[in-house]
Amino acid sequence: MSKRIAIYPGTFDPITKGHLDIINRGRILFDTLIVAVANSSPKSPLFSVTERVDIIRNEVKKHKNIKVESFDGLLVNYAHEKKASTLLRGLRVISDFEYEFQMALTNRELAPDIETVFMMTAENYAHISSRFIRDIARLGGDLKSFVSPSVARALKKKNKK
Numbered sequence: 456m457s458k459r460i461a462i463y464p465g466t467f468d469p470i471t472k473g474h475l476d477i478i479n480r481g482r483i484l485f486d487t488l489i490v491a492v493a494n495s496s497p498k499s500p501l502f503s504v505t506e507r508v509d510i511i512r513n514e515v516k517k518h519k520n521i522k523v524e525s526f527d528g529l530l531v532n533y534a535h536e537k538k539a540s541t542l543l544r545g546l547r548v549i550s551d552f553e554y555e556f557q558m559a560l561t562n563r564e565l566a567p568d569i570e571t572v573f574m575m576t577a578e579n580y581a582h583i584s585s586r587f588i589r590d591i592a593r594l595g596g597d598l599k600s601f602v603s604p605s606v607a608r609a610l611k612k613k614n615k616k
């Protein structure tokens with residue numbers, strides 16, 4: 456049987472406990488889960504793509520079936536290149552739905568052989584977003600309920616520069 460490869464794409468600026476929850480539940484469903492960090496993000500990220508990849512690698516290093524890479528260009532092209540059959544996305548609040556729905560339908564039109572699968576956030580992470588975490592870090596707030604200690608350190612360091 457061919458291996459089930461899934462891609463979990465995102466900006467991950469930085470990776471949060473919400474993302475990690477999706478990764479940890481998602482990795483059980485697939486033989487390989489590739490966390491794919493968008494290089495050409497329109498969001499002008501705080502962390503460079505190399506920094507985001509390194510931070511995530513450090514978070515998931517104990518799991519052999521998780522790979523972390525960056526990608527450029529169209530996600531479906533990258534998925535074909537990786538022989539992935541599935542795109543994994545997380546859903547938090549209703550406001551995520553419209554964007555995720557449009558993106559899933561667009562990707563299906565571009566690549567009907569690739570399925571998008573959604574996982575519902577754990578309720579204790581439903582309010583966590585990278586954007587708010589960046590703001591809290593900038594304003595010197597406590598980050599421990601939102602990110603791992605090493606991500607909190609990376610945010611503090613970034614804000615000192």
Ligand code: ADP
Pocket residue numbers: 464465466467468471472473474477543544545546547551575576577580581582583584585
């Ligand atoms: P993007 O820029 O592609 O939206 P993000 O890094 O913001 O990238 O998010 C990547 C994916 O993770 C998206 O599907 C997003 O909905 C999901 N996600 C983000 N935060 C959470 C969370 N707290 N719980 C569950 N899913 C989340």
